[in-house]
Amino acid sequence: MTEKFDAIVIGAGMAGNAAAYTMASRGLKVLQLERGEYPGSKNVQGAILYSNMLEKIIPDFRDDAPLERHLVEQRFWMMDDTSHIGMQYRSDDFNESRPNRYTVIRAQFDKWFSRKVREAGATVLCETTVTEVARDADGKVIGVHTDRIGDVILADVVVLAEGVNGLLGTRAGLRETPKPETVALAVKEMHFLPEDVIDQRFGLKANEGCVIEAAGTISRSMAGLAFLYTNKESISIGIGCLVSDFAATMESPYDLLENFKKHPSVQPLIADSEVKEYAAHLIPEGGYKAIPQLFGNGWVVTGDAAQLNNAVHREGSNLAMTSGRLAGEAIVQVKTRGDPMIKENLALYKSKLDKSFVIKDLRKYKDMPALLHTNSRNFFTTYPQLLSQAAQNFMRVDSTPKIDKERATTAAFIKERSRWGLVSDAVRFAFAWR
Amino acid sequence: MHIVICIKQVPDSAQIRVHPVTNTIMRQGVPTIINPYDLFALEEALRLRDAHGGEVTVLTMGPPMAEDALRKALTYGADRAVLLTDRHFAGSDTLATSFALSQAIAKIGETFGSPDIVFTGKQTIDGDTAQVGPGIAKRLDLLQLTYVAKIVSIDLNKREITVERRSEGGTQTLMSKLPCLITMLEGTNEIRRGSLDDALRAARSRIVKWNAADAGIEDLTKCGLRGSPTVVKRVFAPATRAEKAEQIDTTEKTPRDLADELIAGIFSRQPALEDELAFDGDA
Numbered sequence: 001m002t003e004k005f006d007a008i009v010i011g012a013g014m015a016g017n018a019a020a021y022t023m024a025s026r027g028l029k030v031l032q033l034e035r036g037e038y039p040g041s042k043n044v045q046g047a048i049l050y051s052n053m054l055e056k057i058i059p060d061f062r063d064d065a066p067l068e069r070h071l072v073e074q075r076f077w078m079m080d081d082t083s084h085i086g087m088q089y090r091s092d093d094f095n096e097s098r099p100n101r102y103t104v105i106r107a108q109f110d111k112w113f114s115r116k117v118r119e120a121g122a123t124v125l126c127e128t129t130v131t132e133v134a135r136d137a138d139g140k141v142i143g144v145h146t147d148r149i150g151d152v153i154l155a156d157v158v159v160l161a162e163g164v165n166g167l168l169g170t171r172a173g174l175r176e177t178p179k180p181e182t183v184a185l186a187v188k189e190m191h192f193l194p195e196d197v198i199d200q201r202f203g204l205k206a207n208e209g210c211v212i213e214a215a216g217t218i219s220r221s222m223a224g225l226a227f228l229y230t231n232k233e234s235i236s237i238g239i240g241c242l243v244s245d246f247a248a249t250m251e252s253p254y255d256l257l258e259n260f261k262k263h264p265s266v267q268p269l270i271a272d273s274e275v276k277e278y279a280a281h282l283i284p285e286g287g288y289k290a291i292p293q294l295f296g297n298g299w300v301v302t303g304d305a306a307q308l309n310n311a312v313h314r315e316g317s318n319l320a321m322t323s324g325r326l327a328g329e330a331i332v333q334v335k336t337r338g339d340p341m342i343k344e345n346l347a348l349y350k351s352k353l354d355k356s357f358v359i360k361d362l363r364k365y366k367d368m369p370a371l372l373h374t375n376s377r378n379f380f381t382t383y384p385q386l387l388s389q390a391a392q393n394f395m396r397v398d399s400t401p402k403i404d405k406e407r408a409t410t411a412a413f414i415k416e417r418s419r420w421g422l423v424s425d426a427v428r429f430a431f432a433w434r
Numbered sequence: 435m436h437i438v439i440c441i442k443q444v445p446d447s448a449q450i451r452v453h454p455v456t457n458t459i460m461r462q463g464v465p466t467i468i469n470p471y472d473l474f475a476l477e478e479a480l481r482l483r484d485a486h487g488g489e490v491t492v493l494t495m496g497p498p499m500a501e502d503a504l505r506k507a508l509t510y511g512a513d514r515a516v517l518l519t520d521r522h523f524a525g526s527d528t529l530a531t532s533f534a535l536s537q538a539i540a541k542i543g544e545t546f547g548s549p550d551i552v553f554t555g556k557q558t559i560d561g562d563t564a565q566v567g568p569g570i571a572k573r574l575d576l577l578q579l580t581y582v583a584k585i586v587s588i589d590l591n592k593r594e595i596t597v598e599r600r601s602e603g604g605t606q607t608l609m610s611k612l613p614c615l616i617t618m619l620e621g622t623n624e625i626r627r628g629s630l631d632d633a634l635r636a637a638r639s640r641i642v643k644w645n646a647a648d649a650g651i652e653d654l655t656k657c658g659l660r661g662s663p664t665v666v667k668r669v670f671a672p673a674t675r676a677e678k679a680e681q682i683d684t685t686e687k688t689p690r691d692l693a694d695e696l697i698a699g700i701f702s703r704q705p706a707l708e709d710e711l712a713f714d715g716d717a
Contacts, residue, residue: 003634038465038502123637127509128630150630192451276451 005031007331008144008155009122010130010168012039014317015303015324016161017113018057022328024122028335031153032122033146035129040110042163044188044281046229046236048211049104050318057325058116062098066108068231069209070099073202077265079216079226080388084265086214095208103209103229103236105190133158133172133299140342141172141298157298157331157341161324164282164304174299175292175306180247181373182286182307184224186240187253189261191273195233201269202230213314216384218260220251223376225314226260228269235270237261240283242373253280283316284309288366294353295346300327308358312365312433319358326352367432378425382416435488435590436546437479438539439512439553440570441472443496443503444560452671468503471555473510473625475618478585479553480511480626486590489513491542491549495523495534501641508636509628516542520645525659528561532569533656538649539574551595552615556581564617571615579610580617588612 009020012034024030036042048071054061073090094100118124134143134152143154160169170177193201202210212228219226224241239256246253260266284290284307291307294300302308303320310319330349331341339345353359372379390409413422445464468476479490492507494500495518504515518538526534543549552574557564564580571578584598586607593612598605600619628636646654655661682695701708 123634125633125637128633146630148627148630148633153630274451 004143004154004156005029005123006155006335007031007157007159008033008153009159009161010144011161011163011166011303011305012036012110012114012117012124012126013043013161013163013303014110014113014320015305015308015327016159017110017117018321018324019159019161019302019328019331020117020122020124020324021057021113021120022325023332024117024120026328026332027121028332030122031155032117032124033128033130033144034124034126036126038111038126039114039124040107043106043110044186044279045106045317046188046227046238046314047104047106047109047317048229048314049102049109050315050321051098051100051102053318053321053325055098057321065112066104068103068105069204069207070094071101071103071211072204072208073210075210075212077212077214077216078384078387079214079218079263079265080385081217082264083388083392084214084216084263085384085387085391090210103211103231105231105234130162130168133168133174135298139297141296156335157300157346159324159327159331160299160301160305161303161320162305164284164307166305169301169305174296175301178282178284178286178290178307180244181242182284182290182369183243184240184283184285184311185243185246185253185280186238186283187257187278187280188236188238189257189278190231190276191235191237191270192233192276193235193270193273197272198230198233198235204230207232214260215380217381218256218263219376219380220249220256221377221381222246222249222251223372223380224256226256227314228266234276235273237266237270242285243282244373245376283311285311285369287311287369288359288362289369291359291362294350295343297343297346298341300331300346300349302327308362310361310365312368313361315361319361322356322358323353326356326358365432367428371428371432375425375428378417378421386413386416435483435486435551436549437482437488437490437551437553438542438549439472439476439479439490439492439507440535440539440566441476441492441494441503441507441555442469442558442560443467443494443500444469444558447559466499466502468506469555469558469560471557471559471618471620473555474620474622475553475555475616476507476510476512477623477625478616478618479551481623482551482585482588483513486588488550489546491516491546493518493535493538493542495519495526495531495538501643504641505636505639508639509633510625511628511632514546514642515639516642516644518644518649520657522646522654522657525662526657527662527664528563528565528569529663530657530659530661532566532573533661534646534649534651535566536570536573537651538644539570541644541648541650544650548613550590550593550612552576552613554615554617556617556619567615567617574615577610577614578617579608579614581619582616583619583622585616 006028007023007030009016009032020030020032072094075088077084077086129147130144131147132145133141136142141158143152145152162168169175209230214226219241222241222245226239229236239260284304286307302323308319308323309316327349334345393405393409443466446467450464483490490512491514492512493516508515554567579597581600582597583600586596588595596609599608
């Protein structure tokens with residue numbers, strides 16, 4: 001029995017679920033294939049959910065989605081070995097009726113999302129790995145082969161939402177294997193703590209949540225970022241650095257995480273907690289310049305597989321969701337017109353993506369990955385140390401005249417980076433941010 | 435041939451945690467699996483069907499989410515799934531569970547054909563009682579073959595089955611008339627990977643859902659908490675042992691010194707061991 005679907009979606013993460021839901025709810029015959037035991041079993045994220053992008057797919061998601069805490073506070077920390085200097089923003093405005101951001105636990109959230117996909121009418125097969133895309137004589141993708149005994153499954157179009165390290169698309173030659181300098185390796189632990197203890201430690205009440213993002217000497221001169229998110233009864237804590245940096249420095253990710261957890265600024269926040277789980281995942285960090293070809297004859301690629309991740313703002317799932325939705329919408333449009341799913345028609349997906357925040361944001365930061373990578377020591381060790389010294393110099397009261405303190409601070413900056421280095425870093429950073 | 439196999443959705447015991455404050459089992463967020471012992475029974479049922487024809491009906495009693503376990507059983511290749519779900523069943527012990535399941539099996543017999551064999555796993559990994567299978571057999575007046583390690587042969591014309599059964603003294607080879615109830619031992623086979631067709635069929639199947647009335651259960655006093663004489667008086671985590679593991683500092687010591695220190699440590703705690711292990715002559 002060779003069955004044919006309107007669309008086959010590979011992967012049940014944010015991008016895959018968004019695409020499958022969008023197409024199934026508009027009446028397309030959709031098959032979704034997921035290699036994990038259940039949707040979400042293989043999916044790892046911090047994780048923060050962005051309401052706006054999900055509302056565009058499931059407007060009333062708050063009714064039954066498993067959400068942990070809505071975020072009212074964000075802290076950014078620059079860390080050296082014993083201190084942190086930072087900025088924090090907290091606002092009661094975030095206690096709105098339809099909060100903007102939530103922490104979620106992906107294993108639970110993705111199960112919910114997948115249930116919505118099935119309710120919309122898609123057929124979802126788990127524990128089924130796609131081994132190969134099937135093509136016709138002209139090279140058009142016409143379906144997939146799986147690791148289960150059976151025939152090829154045919155479809156007008158295949159949506160690749162297989163994640164950052166999607167071997168399928170790279171093996172099929174639809175895009176290149178991600179390079180070590182364009183992916184980060186992040187490790188994360190979930191620490192169990194009673195709800196009221198989390199509330200106390202972070203000054204939260206009634207489902208309010210707090211996010212800490214930290215950079216500095218914790219990444220040992222590599223380009224990297226650590227995070228700490230409050231869930232209802234647990235804390236997600238993790239750190240990630242570029243794979244190429246790990247390879248060059250021979251540092252190990254769990255060692256960085258252990259070190260971050262022991263930092264005097266972090267340790268009291270997670271004290272007496274019980275580790276519930278440990279996970280590791282790759283994160284696309286290549287930005288705009290690493291985006292591969294997004295569509296072709298009979299296929300489109302979405303989400304992490306398409307490197308759609310905004311490393312500067314640490315946003316990924318919303319880009320994934322949006323790219324999945326736009327791919328789904330484009331396919332529905334082509335289908336409705338009765339046109340074939342060929343490259344020329346599927347270009348509609350790219351043009352929708354270009355008009356959205358996804359590509360606009362990534363283009364804005366197109367030079368940032370290169371800058372932070374090539375100057376990682378300055379940005380992740382030297383500056384955090386200098387800033388910390390400056391802050392301490394400013395706060396510590398002794399008999400040194402203030403003017404001498406200021407001179408000492410300025411001298412320290414110039415000694416470490418030279419005037420030219422400081423100006424050049426500032427200018428390059430400003431241009432990359434522009 | 436019609437085979438009914440009873441399965442149970444259980445928390446994955448490898449991932450269960452005890453709440454550090456309340457000392458209760460944290461069920462929330464613990465992944466569920468099909469009771470591993472039941473998978474041996476399911477595979478055996480599927481093999482019998484493949485060899486001799488017929489149908490395999492999977493039955494479970496549980497909350498609505500137990501549907502996931504049934505769908506998985508369908509993915510392995512079962513033909514039909516029945517979910518017995520009703521609030522009246524909540525809190526069932528093995529007595530009430532075997533009552534409800536036996537009623538449902540009788541109903542399955544009426545609806546889809548009388549079963550020739552009813553399979554269960556040896557026991558569940560959450561209750562570990564091994565009582566439900568025999569309970570069903572008794573109520574349905576089925577011959578029961580427990581702790582079966584192997585199905586040797588089946589003769590559908592004579593309506594006879596021969597099995598090997600593990601017992602304390604060794605292995606018994608038993609012949610029984612059909613219909614019968616078999617509880618399967620672990621390690622007897624390995625659950626298959628369902629084909630693509632099976633997986634697609636499972637994903638699209640509608641699971642038959644029966645409440646107490648649908649299953650023809652009239653006497654609700656035999657169901658759920660009311661029908662369960664077993665009472666859980668207290669749930670507690672075992673106390674942490676007071677004695678601490680002794681640690682040997684390994685820095686700047688040769689392996690020989692470390693071995694000596696280790697042996698001395700063991701003998702100081704277990705003096706009898708030293709005599710037992712004493713060498714004759716020069717070691």
